[in-house]
Amino acid sequence: MSKNVFTEMDGKFAGNEQFQNEGADYFNPQAFIELVYARRSIRKFTDEKIPDHIVDECLDLALLAPNSSNLQTWEFYRLKSEQIKKDVATACFSQPAATTASELIVCVARPDHWRAHCKQMLATFSSLPVETPKSAILYYSKLAPFVYTVGFFNVLTPFKWIFNTLVGFFRMVPREPISSFGLGVWSIKSCSLACENLMLAFRSQGYDTCPMEGYDSVKVKKIMGLPSKAHIVMIVGAGKRAEGGMYGPRIRFPREQFIKTI
Amino acid sequence: MSKNVFTEMDGKFAGNEQFQNEGADYFNPQAFIELVYARRSIRKFTDEKIPDHIVDECLDLALLAPNSSNLQTWEFYRLKSEQIKKDVATACFSQPAATTASELIVCVARPDHWRAHCKQMLATFSSLPVETPKSAILYYSKLAPFVYTVGFFNVLTPFKWIFNTLVGFFRMVPREPISSFGLGVWSIKSCSLACENLMLAFRSQGYDTCPMEGYDSVKVKKIMGLPSKAHIVMIVGAGKRAEGGMYGPRIRFPREQFIKTI
Numbered sequence: 001m002s003k004n005v006f007t008e009m010d011g012k013f014a015g016n017e018q019f020q021n022e023g024a025d026y027f028n029p030q031a032f033i034e035l036v037y038a039r040r041s042i043r044k045f046t047d048e049k050i051p052d053h054i055v056d057e058c059l060d061l062a063l064l065a066p067n068s069s070n071l072q073t074w075e076f077y078r079l080k081s082e083q084i085k086k087d088v089a090t091a092c093f094s095q096p097a098a099t100t101a102s103e104l105i106v107c108v109a110r111p112d113h114w115r116a117h118c119k120q121m122l123a124t125f126s127s128l129p130v131e132t133p134k135s136a137i138l139y140y141s142k143l144a145p146f147v148y149t150v151g152f153f154n155v156l157t158p159f160k161w162i163f164n165t166l167v168g169f170f171r172m173v174p175r176e177p178i179s180s181f182g183l184g185v186w187s188i189k190s191c192s193l194a195c196e197n198l199m200l201a202f203r204s205q206g207y208d209t210c211p212m213e214g215y216d217s218v219k220v221k222k223i224m225g226l227p228s229k230a231h232i233v234m235i236v237g238a239g240k241r242a243e244g245g246m247y248g249p250r251i252r253f254p255r256e257q258f259i260k261t262i
Numbered sequence: 263m264s265k266n267v268f269t270e271m272d273g274k275f276a277g278n279e280q281f282q283n284e285g286a287d288y289f290n291p292q293a294f295i296e297l298v299y300a301r302r303s304i305r306k307f308t309d310e311k312i313p314d315h316i317v318d319e320c321l322d323l324a325l326l327a328p329n330s331s332n333l334q335t336w337e338f339y340r341l342k343s344e345q346i347k348k349d350v351a352t353a354c355f356s357q358p359a360a361t362t363a364s365e366l367i368v369c370v371a372r373p374d375h376w377r378a379h380c381k382q383m384l385a386t387f388s389s390l391p392v393e394t395p396k397s398a399i400l401y402y403s404k405l406a407p408f409v410y411t412v413g414f415f416n417v418l419t420p421f422k423w424i425f426n427t428l429v430g431f432f433r434m435v436p437r438e439p440i441s442s443f444g445l446g447v448w449s450i451k452s453c454s455l456a457c458e459n460l461m462l463a464f465r466s467q468g469y470d471t472c473p474m475e476g477y478d479s480v481k482v483k484k485i486m487g488l489p490s491k492a493h494i495v496m497i498v499g500a501g502k503r504a505e506g507g508m509y510g511p512r513i514r515f516p517r518e519q520f521i522k523t524i
Contacts, residue, residue: 019511023300023465024503029319031293032466036323036459038285057291059521061298063514065458066473072515077522084524093434117515124513132510172355172478185447186475189495192454193473196327197298200462203285204294211328211455213448216434224524233451241286248394249281251386252325253334253379259321260339262346262486 035204040246042208043097045239050102050207055238058201059105065197067190069144071117074191074233076198077106077224084223091219092235097210101237106220107195111180111187112229114148147174148186154179184231191233198236208241297466302508304470305359307501312364312469317500320463321367327459329452331406333379336453338460339368339486346485353481354497359472363499368482369457373442373449374491376410409436410448416441446493453495460498470503 059076067074079085085104092098121140125132150156160178167173177183199209212235220232321338329336341347347366354360383402387394412418422440429435439445461471474497482494 020506020508022302022508022512024470025468026296026300026465027468028293028297029463029466031290032297032463033319033323034288035290035294036326036463038288039326039328040284041328056521057295060517061295063517063520064298064301064512066301066303066461068475070513072520075520075522077524080523091434093436120515121513124515128511128513130511136510168478168480172353172481174355174476175479181443185450188447188451189454189475192451193458196455196458199328201291201294201298203288204291206287206289208286213330213451214436216430217437218430219434244282246282246284248398249390249392250284250326251332251383251390253382253386255322255325258325258334258337259318260337261342262339 035200039200039203040250041210042241042245043210043247044242044245045100045102046242048102048240050238054205055103058198058205061201062194062198065194067193068186071114073110073113073117073187074194075108075110077108079104079106087223088220091223092212092215095214097212097237102239105236106224107191107233107236108226109184109187109191109231109233111183118144148177148183150177150180150183188231188233195234195236202238207238210237212237297462301462301465302512303472304503304507305472305509306504306507307362307364308504310364310502312500316467317365320460320467323463324456324460327456329455330448333376335372335375335379335449336456337370337372339370341366341368349485350482353485354474354477357476359474359499364501367498368486369453369495369498370488371446371449371453371493371495373445380406410439410445412439412442412445450493450495457496457498464500469500472499474499
């Protein structure tokens with residue numbers, strides 16, 4: 001297990017007011033531009049292994065992505081067992097990005113963890129050397145449970161919908177999530193933010209990645225023993241790029257299609 | 263309109279074999295570690311404006327995120343109209359991260375664009391100076407339409423489910439998407455990857471961000487005139503951090519809860 005880099009770094013800020021300006025003076029646009037340009041999806045890797053401490057550091061950086069209500073409803077499975085790795089690669093339709101990857105990381109959204117993590121946030125607050133504002137305590141003890149509870153088998157969904165629609169005539173109201181499906185989407189977004197950190201981290205270390213959504217999710221969950229409430233967000237293959245591992249030039253349609261000013 | 267930085271850079275690679283090693287020698291882990299640590303969600307901004315060319319560059323970097331099948335089913339709305347910006351901030355429950363933000367960028371998933379973008383990919387292939395492999399042409403002309411078609415009002419959903427389940431007994435099969443909801447999730451993931459690029463880009467330029475999911479999506483869509491098939495993934499507020507804009511020290515639960523090795 002690598003040292004947990006961010007706990008160590010955060011130690012600098014906890015307990016005093018320094019966190020207020022954490023990162024404020026960071027300025028290095030060129031490094032980030034170069035990194036983003038350097039990241040391409042690579043679909044064939046050599047058999048060079050990625051050192052454990054680098055994989056761990058990349059995973060640690062994934063966990064520093066922003067995430068909704070800081071509820072951290074995500075999990076990252078590094079497949080070390082040769083058999084599981086092989087079976088999952090097969091369930092990725094044996095695409096070379098999976099079969100040749102030195103690392104396969106299955107990125108999973110765990111919307112079902114929101115309630116436990118609300119409690120964990122409250123417990124963490126009380127252990128901090130800085131005082132937590134009352135509003136934050138209220139948020140995790142009252143507001144978040146109100147917004148995220150959907151009931152067993154979505155029993156609350158119609159009531160939440162009617163409530164939101166009626167109240168919505170008179171004032172602003174949060175519309176989502178009202179169902180376990182919506183809660184899944186909520187969790188998948190945060191997990192995806194972390195996935196981007198993960199891939200950029202590997203590239204910054206001189207390795208490449210391929211995010212895969214082409215897999216048989218039912219089979220992968222079975223192989224890994226994941227519960228039905230877990231959503232596989234994507235499977236990230238990583239390794240050292242092989243010759244011919246980049247399948248084509250980067251293609252992006254004109255920015256005017258995507259960047260709108262209104 | 264800023265120059266489109268990546269089109270210009272890609273020009274270097276298109277038409278020759280150089281793209282094969284695009285970015286391969288990039289190695290700067292420290293810069294990325296520092297950037298990720300420096301990014302915190304900031305909830306109060308000063309009234310300092312972000313120069314247009316910087317906003318544009320950050321948006322351009324968002325568009326370089328990996329995305330599913332490279333179908334680029336995303337849109338980023340920069341709110342320039344004072345009235346729209348004010349109304350959207352109100353629909354974000356008037357949270358300071360929205361009301362004080364110098365920029366509000368509404369990040370939108372457009373799953374409904376997949377078919378048009380398949381055709382656009384095929385058109386782009388034929389305009390490239392490099393030859394496109396037949397498999398790529400087949401992918402966008404046959405396989406992608408097969409996988410992503412869900413039919414009007416999800417008429418194909420039960421058939422896709424039955425097909426996947428039956429075929430799934432004998433071989434690997436892609437399970438998603440089978441409905442417009444699943445197609446939404448598919449598009450939301452890619453858009454989220456781009457959102458992380460966007461936020462890191464602002465931080466690399468010395469600015470801060472706050473990703474918001476706390477908004478009345480029905481109202482925001484109405485204010486912006488977005489069609490019902492568009493999904494607001496998140497709203498990113500950006501600007502120069504104000505004193506007291508960071509609400510607390512960074513909290514992450516122990517990595518062992520999230521990083522699993524199997």
